[in-house]
Amino acid sequence: MLHYVTTNEGKVREAEEYLDEVRAVDFDYTEVQADDLGPIAARGAREAYAHVGDPVLVDDAGLFVDGFDGFPGPYSAYVEETLGVERVGDLARDRAEETGETPRAQFKCTIAYCDGEDFAATPDAVDYGDRRGHDLSADDRATASTTDSVVAGDVPVKLFEGRVRGRIVEPRGEGGFGYDPIFEHDGTTLAEMSAAEKNAISHRGRALATFAEFYAER
Numbered sequence: 001m002l003h004y005v006t007t008n009e010g011k012v013r014e015a016e017e018y019l020d021e022v023r024a025v026d027f028d029y030t031e032v033q034a035d036d037l038g039p040i041a042a043r044g045a046r047e048a049y050a051h052v053g054d055p056v057l058v059d060d061a062g063l064f065v066d067g068f069d070g071f072p073g074p075y076s077a078y079v080e081e082t083l084g085v086e087r088v089g090d091l092a093r094d095r096a097e098e099t100g101e102t103p104r105a106q107f108k109c110t111i112a113y114c115d116g117e118d119f120a121a122t123p124d125a126v127d128y129g130d131r132r133g134h135d136l137s138a139d140d141r142a143t144a145s146t147t148d149s150v151v152a153g154d155v156p157v158k159l160f161e162g163r164v165r166g167r168i169v170e171p172r173g174e175g176g177f178g179y180d181p182i183f184e185h186d187g188t189t190l191a192e193m194s195a196a197e198k199n200a201i202s203h204r205g206r207a208l209a210t211f212a213e214f215y216a217e218r
């Protein structure tokens, strides 16, 4: 049985669309300091696998604001707890106004899979385009990629990354979780989308779709 290691019910809801059998487990893995999500998720997956003893997925995600050089990024959870989503949105929009730019950001999600086994060579980046049939610029299309995290002497971990770009707006919508109300993609905030609509274009949806393809063959 596949274990989704998270304390976040919103993540589990989204993962259920891609995974037939999944059990959410609350295991407090070490969140190492890093400026990207990959090392945090990889380390967490090794630790969780050692603890659980069954195949595990760790999902690390964050909001990367262009005007703040990608902040809060890996610190998104801490910043949500301290500043709050609305203030992050206000700051990002104030910043964009100062510089005369559109307040833009991306969501990234890295899913790390570990089952104690080694992996064969992996496919290249996948471009998922726009699932809702709009004509988005290439820059706005959601993308996904996979890499292997191999540290000598360590248990192999496979990483699945998804990302989506959008605009920071005043909060709208009741769905989703976290920063969804302030993140608009193609005219709609992620909080105004159903879970299925969000999955079709989101960072997590892209990472999960890539994982599901891999897992089906495994």
Ligand code: ITT
Binding pocket: 005, 006, 007, 008, 011, 059, 060, 061, 062, 063, 076, 077, 078, 080, 081, 107, 176, 177, 178, 179, 180, 190, 204
């Ligand atoms: P776990 O670590 O237990 O999985 P978490 O909520 O702490 O749960 P993260 O560290 O990955 O998960 O979260 C980083 C922050 O980004 C946190 O504030 C989330 O609310 C937010 N976040 C993650 N995915 C998001 C999404 O799809 N939409 C909006 N906000 C998201």
Ligand code: NA
Binding pocket: 031, 077
């Ligand atoms: Na976390």
